[in-house]
Amino acid sequence: MTAPVRTRTSAELVRAEEPVLAHNYHPLPVVVARAEGTWVEDVEGRRYLDMLAGYSALNFGHRNPVLIEAAHRQLDRLTLTSRAFHNDQLADFAEALAELTGLDMVLPMNTGAEAVESAVKVARKWAYEVKGVPADRATIVVAAGNFHGRTTTIVSFSTDETARTGFGPFTPGFRIVPYNDLAALEAAVDETTAAVLIEPIQGEAGVIIPDEGYLTGVRELTRRAGCLFVADEIQSGLGRTGRTLAVEHEGVLPDVLLLGKALGGGIVPVSAVVARRDVLGVLQPGEHGSTFGGNPLAAAVGSAVVDLLKTGDFQLRAAELGVVLRDGLTSLVGKGVVGFRSRGLWAGVDVDPAIGTGREVSERLMAEGILVKDTHGSTIRLAPPLTITEEELRSALGALEKVLTA
Secondary structure (H helix, E strand, O other): OOOOOOOOOHHHHHHHHOOOOOOOOOOOOOOEEEEEEOEEEEOOOOEEEEOOHHHHOOOOOEOOHHHHHHHHHHHOOOOOOOOOOOOOOHHHHHHHHHHHHOOOEEEEEOOHHHHHHHHHHHHHHHHHHHHOOOOOOOEEEEEOOOOOOOOHHHHHOOOOHHHHOOOOOOOOOEEEEOOOOHHHHHHHOOOOEEEEEEOOOEOOOOOEOOOOOHHHHHHHHHHHHOOEEEEEOOOOOOOOOOOOOHHHHHOOOOOEEEEOHHHHOOOOOOEEEEEOHHHHOOOOOOOOOOOOOOOHHHHHHHHHHHHHHHOOHHHHHHHHHHHHHHHHHHOOEOOOEEEEEEOOOOEEEEEOOOOOOHHHHHHHHHHOOEEOEEEOOOEEEEOOOOOOOHHHHHHHHHHHHHHHHO
């Protein structure tokens, strides 16, 4: 890769953002100009191994040639109709995604937060029309430590005060219980419960993996209580954990599945609510929508993503290289790592606070040509593209050992 000619340096571009961009992010001071596969390049031509993959939006690598070809092919034909008309890509996409997930119907949206908001609406309407909950009394049970987005409704049931403070009044109708606690979940569910909404693995919280049997318990509990099991797989899904979906590690099928990030192949924003027919069937024309949701460009890329996943190759790579990642992190425990959690090519690594914050360790890794991102104090997340090679992965682990033991 060769960085395009720029008139401003990385430092100048970072400074230029300060007065004109809202300060809702705190990015590392790297200015990416080009990318391919697992590597990115800044404006000066410095190369970095991407160990974050856009929080799993780039599961198939930067500019995956199959996905780029699908996008180019569609760009030459049609990009947007709105849902006022049909387009020739949407049926194929919906059919393929429903088949991949084992569910019946698809509600296409754009961002992950939109998928979650859509699921909240659908679950409530299903509760009133199918379950028979009295009007405006439906509740949804969620888990502490969750991350489902940052819209007003979603932060209403967040336990992250940074996401909540200053944004009230909050939307009612949610009950928060501890994650990985079936007894607390059962106590919170009653006749008004429309759904239980959880992440099979909590990503933003630091890749928190529940005990074996938790997801099975959620499935059994919701079925017994007559409410919906909504699984947010926006980060955990589409190959990341070594399976197409993280719920597959326990062999359970939710009533509603939320997908995003990798569904757009790192090219366009694509998300979806995928559910049983009797659930999504409650929506009628005019009750919900999106001008860009299901647009032909998104549908073409999404179909190509599903085709990649149907081969099983990416899931297998994540499972096999996940062993390398786990073993490498195990060897670092006591050498600057105080603990970690991993599944497939996804890990939350708790660094000894005496060594530095997660931000400081991320900056030191950046100096070594490795890009990661911190979360919650001294925790860093590792989520490389599923196209990473074993050599690249071992190189990143070696760099992590170097910065922790220097």
